[in-house]
Amino acid sequence: MTVLARRAAAEFIGTAFLVMAVVGSGVMASRLSPDDAGLQLLQNSLATGAALVALIVALQPVSASFNPVVTLVERALVMIDTGTAATLIVGQVLGGLAGTVAANLMFGLDAVSWSTHQRTGPSLWLAEVIATVGLLLVIFGTVRSGRADRVAFAVGGYITAAYWFTSSTSFANPAVTIARTVTDTFAGIAPPSAPAFILAQLLGGALGYFLVRFLYPSIASSAVATADRKVFS
Known part of the structure; x- marks a missing residue:
């Protein structure tokens, strides 16, 4: 198997398990705490953040973007x-869909059930821009400052927090969106709401790119180059 095939497989598997954590914990939370939306969100955010840490640690030597x-x-950097970018993105999108189907089936739901959870409005779109920039x-701040070994914990902690400080609960990921x-559960988003979320995430990505370039300019140091390769190779 080629290196690119292994990377695409890692992206597929990692994104699938990430989405299983998001959707599955959302279903479990809504069943265990049906009358407490705050507790549901706490359960959902903790499970997602913990899964992200574990998945990045496990798959980082191969590929662990999931987004x-x-x-x-x-690619812009x-x-x-x-x-390579196109191949990895295909793996992420297909992995995310597979993860949702698996989560639905694990909880006795239809494999595919279009969400009816409308998430729309300027405040939510702004939240997605901010969540993605952050x-x-x-x-990239963690990696480019030579601390690639800590990126899993930084990302897991950030996503757990962003569930709470953004009005959109921080999707920040087109593949996950x-x-x-395709799940009409606690974590779902109605298909008509998804395009605006994705556009907001792409805008956040563009802003994030320029901030990364500004705060962490390209440095011809072996430490940064090696750190980049460790996380994204």
Whole structure:
């Protein structure tokens, strides 16, 4: 198996398990705490953050972006080529959909059930821009400052917190957004709401890219180059 195939497989598997954590914990939370939305969100956010830490630690030696925006920023930073970026993004989107189907089936639901959970409005779109910018700063700031071994904990902690400080509960990921359209559960998002979320995430990605370039300019240091390769190779 080629290196690219292994990376695509890692992105597929990692994104699938991430979405299983998001959707599955959402279903479990709504069943265990049906009358307490705050407790549901706490359960959902803790499970997602913990899963992210574990998945990044496990798959980081192969590939552990799990997010098309992160992959696009890698491409913009010339860390990967266009063909690699496209392949990894396909793996992420398909993995996310597979994760939703698996979560639905685990909880006795239809494999695919279009969400009716409308999430729309300027406040939510702004939240997605901010959540995505913050995620990119956490990822690339940690890596480009030579602390790649801590990125899993930084990302897991940030996403757990962002569930609470953003009105959108911090999707910050187009692959996860697409995947959450096919589950009519606590974590779902109605298909008509998804495009605006994705556009907001892409805008956040562009802003995040420029901030990363400004705060962490390219440095011809072996430490930064090695850290980049460890996380994104």
